[in-house]
Amino acid sequence: MRIVVLAGGIGGARFLRGLKAAAPDADITVIGNTGDDIHLFGLKVCPDLDTVMYTLGGGINEEQGWGRTGETFQVKDELKAYGVGPDWFGLGDRDFATHIVRTQMLGAGYPLSAVTEALCERWQPGVRLLPMTDDRVETHVAVDLDGERRAVHFQEYWVRLRASVDALAVVPVGAEQSKPAPGVLEALAEAEVVLFPPSNPVVSIGTILAVPGIREAIAEAGVPVVGLSPIVGGAPVRGMADKMLSAIGVETAAAAVAEHYGSGLLDGWLVDSADTGAVAEVEAAGIRCRAVPLMMTDLDATAAMAREALALAEEVRA
Amino acid sequence: MRIVVLAGGIGGARFLRGLKAAAPDADITVIGNTGDDIHLFGLKVCPDLDTVMYTLGGGINEEQGWGRTGETFQVKDELKAYGVGPDWFGLGDRDFATHIVRTQMLGAGYPLSAVTEALCERWQPGVRLLPMTDDRVETHVAVDLDGERRAVHFQEYWVRLRASVDALAVVPVGAEQSKPAPGVLEALAEAEVVLFPPSNPVVSIGTILAVPGIREAIAEAGVPVVGLSPIVGGAPVRGMADKMLSAIGVETAAAAVAEHYGSGLLDGWLVDSADTGAVAEVEAAGIRCRAVPLMMTDLDATAAMAREALALAEEVRA
Numbered sequence: 001m002r003i004v005v006l007a008g009g010i011g012g013a014r015f016l017r018g019l020k021a022a023a024p025d026a027d028i029t030v031i032g033n034t035g036d037d038i039h040l041f042g043l044k045v046c047p048d049l050d051t052v053m054y055t056l057g058g059g060i061n062e063e064q065g066w067g068r069t070g071e072t073f074q075v076k077d078e079l080k081a082y083g084v085g086p087d088w089f090g091l092g093d094r095d096f097a098t099h100i101v102r103t104q105m106l107g108a109g110y111p112l113s114a115v116t117e118a119l120c121e122r123w124q125p126g127v128r129l130l131p132m133t134d135d136r137v138e139t140h141v142a143v144d145l146d147g148e149r150r151a152v153h154f155q156e157y158w159v160r161l162r163a164s165v166d167a168l169a170v171v172p173v174g175a176e177q178s179k180p181a182p183g184v185l186e187a188l189a190e191a192e193v194v195l196f197p198p199s200n201p202v203v204s205i206g207t208i209l210a211v212p213g214i215r216e217a218i219a220e221a222g223v224p225v226v227g228l229s230p231i232v233g234g235a236p237v238r239g240m241a242d243k244m245l246s247a248i249g250v251e252t253a254a255a256a257v258a259e260h261y262g263s264g265l266l267d268g269w270l271v272d273s274a275d276t277g278a279v280a281e282v283e284a285a286g287i288r289c290r291a292v293p294l295m296m297t298d299l300d301a302t303a304a305m306a307r308e309a310l311a312l313a314e315e316v317r318a
Numbered sequence: 319m320r321i322v323v324l325a326g327g328i329g330g331a332r333f334l335r336g337l338k339a340a341a342p343d344a345d346i347t348v349i350g351n352t353g354d355d356i357h358l359f360g361l362k363v364c365p366d367l368d369t370v371m372y373t374l375g376g377g378i379n380e381e382q383g384w385g386r387t388g389e390t391f392q393v394k395d396e397l398k399a400y401g402v403g404p405d406w407f408g409l410g411d412r413d414f415a416t417h418i419v420r421t422q423m424l425g426a427g428y429p430l431s432a433v434t435e436a437l438c439e440r441w442q443p444g445v446r447l448l449p450m451t452d453d454r455v456e457t458h459v460a461v462d463l464d465g466e467r468r469a470v471h472f473q474e475y476w477v478r479l480r481a482s483v484d485a486l487a488v489v490p491v492g493a494e495q496s497k498p499a500p501g502v503l504e505a506l507a508e509a510e511v512v513l514f515p516p517s518n519p520v521v522s523i524g525t526i527l528a529v530p531g532i533r534e535a536i537a538e539a540g541v542p543v544v545g546l547s548p549i550v551g552g553a554p555v556r557g558m559a560d561k562m563l564s565a566i567g568v569e570t571a572a573a574a575v576a577e578h579y580g581s582g583l584l585d586g587w588l589v590d591s592a593d594t595g596a597v598a599e600v601e602a603a604g605i606r607c608r609a610v611p612l613m614m615t616d617l618d619a620t621a622a623m624a625r626e627a628l629a630l631a632e633e634v635r636a
Contacts, residue, residue, distance in 0.1 A: 042422035072392050078415030082440050084422075093411045096418075097396030104360035104402075122400050 001026045001310075004191040005127075008033045008204025009048040010065040011230060011238065011296075013055035015197035018302025020056070020126055023310060028127040029187040031214070033199075034112065035132075035139035035172050035207035038155045040089055041079065043099040044106055047155070048204070049116055049131060050098060057123025059094075068094040088160040113181040130187065132208045135178035139203050141247070142169040154203055163240035167247035170202055175210040180217075188217040193313045195306075196227030196266075198237065198294060201257050202244035209265075219265055224313035226268035227261060228305060229254040232294055233274045255281040263287050268312040270294060270305070288316050319344045319628075322509040323445075326351045326522025327366040328383040329548060329556065329614070331373035333515035336620025338374070338444055341628060346445040347505040349532070351517075352430065353450075353457035353490050353525035356473045358407055359397060361417040362424055365473070366522070367434055367449060368416060375441025377412075386412040406478040431499040448505065450526045453496035457521050459565070460487040472521055481558035485565035488520055493528040498535075506535040511631045513624075514545030514584070516555065516612060519575050520562035527583075537583055542631035544586035545579060546623060547572040550612055551592045573599040581605050586630040588612060588623070606634050 003026050005016060016030060033048045047066065054060040054068060061067045071092035080087050091099070098119060105115040111134040120129055139154035143165045151171070157163060188194065196205050205227075209215045218225055230241050231254045242252040250260045254271040255278040261269075263286035271278045272294035282289035290312055296302040321344050323334060334348060351366045365384065372378040372386060379385045389410035398405050409417070416437065423433040429452040438447055457472035461483045469489070475481060506512065517523050523545075527533045536543055548559050549572045560570040568578045572589040573596040579587075581604035589596045590612035600607035608630055614620040 041418050042425050043418070072390060072411070074390050074411035075393065075415045075418065078412050079419065082415065082419050082437070084419050093390070093392035093414075094396050096411075096414065097393045097400065100359050100361070100393070100414075101397065101400050101402050107360050119400070 002029070002190055002192045003027070003195060004029045004031060004187050004193070005195045005197060006031050006199070006205050006208045007048070007052055007197055008199035009036065009051040012048070012197045012199045012204065013052045013060070014065070014296045014302055015199075015228070015306065016052060016056060016127060018296065018299060018304075019195070019306040021299055021303040022306035029183075029191075030127045030129045031132050031184055031187070031208055032129055033132060033204045033207050035137050035175070035203060036154055037136075037138065038089070038153055040086065040091065040099075041084065043096070043103045045089075045091070045099050046102065046112070046116075046131070049129065050095070052129055053120060053123045053125055056125030056127060057120075059123065068092055071095065086160070089155060111181070113183065128183070128187070130183050131181050132184065132214065133178040133211050134181045135174060137172050137174040137178050137207065137211070139207055140171050140173050141167045142171070143167060158240065163243050167243045170244055170247045172207045172210045175207065176212065178211050180211055180213050185213060185217050188214070188221050191221055191223055193223055193310065194218055194221060194225040195309055195313075196225070196261070198228040198230040198296070200230060200239055200241045200244060201250075201260060202241065202248055215265065224267045224316040225265060226270070226309045226313045226316065227258070227266055228270045228294060228309055229257055229272060229275070231257055232272040237295065254278045255285075258282045258287050258289070259285045267316040268309075270308055270312060288312060320347070320508055320510045321345070321513060322347045322349060322505050322511070323513045323515060324349050324517070324523050324526045325366070325370055325515055326517035327354065327369040330366070330515045330517045330522065331370045331378070332383070332614045332620055333517075333546070333624065334370060334374060334445060336614065336617060336622075337513070337624040339617055339621040340624035347501070347509075348445050348447045349450050349502055349505070349526055350447055351450060351522045351525050353455050353493070353521060354472055355454075355456065356407070356471055358404065358409065358417075359402065361414070361421045363407075363409070363417050364420065364430070364434075364449070367447065368413070370447055371434075371438060371441045371443055374443035374445060375438075377441065385410055389413065404478070407473060429499070431501065446501070446505070448501050449499050450502065450532065451496040451529050452499045453492060455490050455492040455496050455525065455529070457525055458489045458491050459485045460489070461485060476558065481561050485561045488562055488565045490525045490528045493525065494530065496529050498529055498531050503531060503535050506532070506539050509539055510541055511628065512536055512539060512541060512543040513627055513631075514543070514579070516546040516548040516614075518548060518557055518559045518562060519578060520559065520566055533583065542585045542634040543583060544588070544627045544631045544634065545576070545584055546588045546612060546627060547575055547590060547593070549575055550590040555613065572596045573603075576600045576605050576607070577603045585634040586627075588626055588630060606630060
C-alpha cells in the first residue's frame with residue numbers, strides 16, 4: 001500500500017509513528033511542511049522536517065515532542081554570552097549538529113530534498129521524507145504589537161510570542177513562486193491513499209497545499225484522501241490552530257476544518273468521539289465522516305487512529 | 319609603552335599573559351597569525367586568534383593550552399554520527415559557538431578584523447587583537463604520503479598527521495596577494511617595541527611576516543625588535559618547529575633561528591640558559607643576545623622572560 005502523508009511537526013510525527021505501527025508493510029512518503037523553516041545564527045533550521053526525522057528515527061525528546069533526547073545547551077549559552085540572538089529559540093547542541101550539516105550541504109549546492117535524504121540516511125525514519133519544496137517559503141503572521149501592525153516569522157509568533165496575540169493574517173511568503181520538491185508530484189501520482197494527520201490545517205497542511213501543483217495533484221490522484229481533525233470539542237488538541245483558523249476566518253470546530261479543506265479535496269474525515277454531533281454536518285458537505293477516539297495518548301491509541309483512517313479510505317474507495 | 323607582539327597560538331598566548339603581568343600598563347597590540355585558519359563544517363575556525371583570545375580572556379583549557387575550559391563534545395559526536403568529517407579536529411560545543419558567530423558575521427559582510435574585535439568585546443583580553451590580514455591566507459605543507467607528494471592544510475599536517483612525516487615545503491597560500499588588516503601597519507608605525515614570542519618561526523611568525531608590508535613596517539619602525547627563541551637545547555620546547563625549520567632549510571638551533579630572521583629585522587634575541595654557547599654566534603650575526611631561562615612553566619617564569627625581553631629592548635635602544 002502506497003500512502004502519502006502531509007505532515008507538520010509534532011502532531012504529524014506522532015501520527016506517522018502510529019501509521020507505521022498500523023501498516024508496517026506500507027510504503028509511506030511524507031511531504032513535510034517547510035514554511036516553519038528559519039535561519040538562525042546563519043544556519044538553516046527545519047523544525048518540522050527534523051521533528052518527523054527525530055521522532056521516527058528514535059532521537060526525539062519524548063516529553064516535549066521536539067528537539068533531541070539527552071540534549072545539552074552549551075552552544076546556546078555561549079551565543080548568549082556573546083550577546084548574539086535570538087535567544088528565544090531553544091536550539092540544543094545535538095540539534096545544532098543537524099543544522100550545521102544541513103547548512104554546509106546547502107552551501108555546497110545540494111537542494112533541501114537531497115540534504116533531507118542525506119540526513120535520513122542516519123536516522124532511518126522508515127518513511128521517505130520529502131520537503132514540500134526546495135524553494136524558500138516562510139510563513140509570516142501579521143500581528144498587532146503595541147498598536148503597530150507587523151509581520152513576524154511564524155516561529156517568532158509561536159515560540160517568542162507564544163501565540164499570545166491574535167494572528168490577523170497568515171501568509172506563506174514565497175509559496176506562489178515555489179515548486180514541489182522532486183518526488184512530491186510523483187509520489188502523489190502513485191499514491192493509493194493520501195492522509196492528512198491531525199496537524200495544523202493552516203500553517204502545516206495549509207502551507208503544503210499552498211505550493212502550486214500539490215493541491216491539484218492530490219485532487220487529481222483519484223484516490224481516497226482522508227484527514228483527522230486536529231480540533232476536538234471546539235479546541236485544538238495541542239498548539240494554536242484556533243488562532244490560525246481565526247486568522248483565515250474559519251471556525252475552530254471539527255466540521256469547519258473539513259469544510260475548509262472542502263469536498264473537492266477531502267473524501268473522508270475523522271472527528272473525535274466528543275464531536276459525534278459534527279458527523280452529519282461534514283457528511284452534508286459531501287465528505288464521508290466517522291467519530292472515533294482521536295487523542296494520541298500513546299502508540300496504541302495512535303495506531304488505532306491510523307487504522308480508522310485507512311478503514312475510512314477503503315470505505316470511500318469502495 | 320606601546321608594544322606590538324606577533325603571535326601564533328599557544329606559545330604566543332602564554333607569552334602574552336606573562337607580558338601583561340610584566341608590563342601591566344603597557345598598550346599591547348597583538349598581530350595574530352591567521353595562516354592556521356581552516357573551514358570546518360562550513361564554519362570559519364581561527365585557532366591562533368582564538369587561543370590568544372581564550373587564554374587572555376580566561377576561557378582557555380589550561381591543561382591542553384587550546385580550546386575552552388569545561389568543554390563538551392555533543393556537536394562533534396553528532397557530526398560523526400552523520401558521517402560528516404573531518405573528525406580529527408577537536409571542536410567542542412563552546413568553541414563551536416565562537417565559530418558560528420564568526421561565520422555569521424563574515425557572511426553578513428564584516429571583515430575578520432571587525433569580527434575579531436566583536437568577539438573580544440566579550441573576552442576582554444586586555445590587548446588589541448588584530449588578525450595579520452582580512453584576506454584568506456592558508457598555510458599548506460607539502461608532504462610525501464604513500465610515495466605521493468601532496469599539499470595538505472597545516473592543520474591536517476599538525477593535527478591529523480601529528481607531524482609524523484617530514485614537511486618538504488611550507489607555503490602560505492594567498493599571502494602574496496594579502497594586505498595587512500586595518501590597524502596593523504598603524505600599530506607598527508606607533509610601536510615603541512616589537513616582540514617575537516617563542517612561537518613557531520615558520521608557520522606562526524613567518525606567516526605573519528609573509529604578508530606584504532608587515533616585515534617592511536617592522537624593519538622601518540626604527541624601534542627595538544626583540545625575539546625569544548622557541549628552540550631550547552636543539553629542540554622545540556613544544557610543537558614541531560623542528561619539522562618546519564627543516565622544510566625551509568634552517569637548523570633547529572637557537573642561533574640559527576635568529577640568523578634566519580636576520581639582523582635586518584631583529585635587534586635582540588633571547589636564548590635559553592641551556593644555549594649560552596649560542597650567544598656569541600648570534601652576536602656575531604649582528605644581533606644583541608642574552609641567555610636567560612626560557613621555559614614558560616608558570617606565570618612568574620613567563621613574566622620574567624617578558625621582563626628580560628623588554629630589558630634587552632631598552633639595551634638595544636640605548
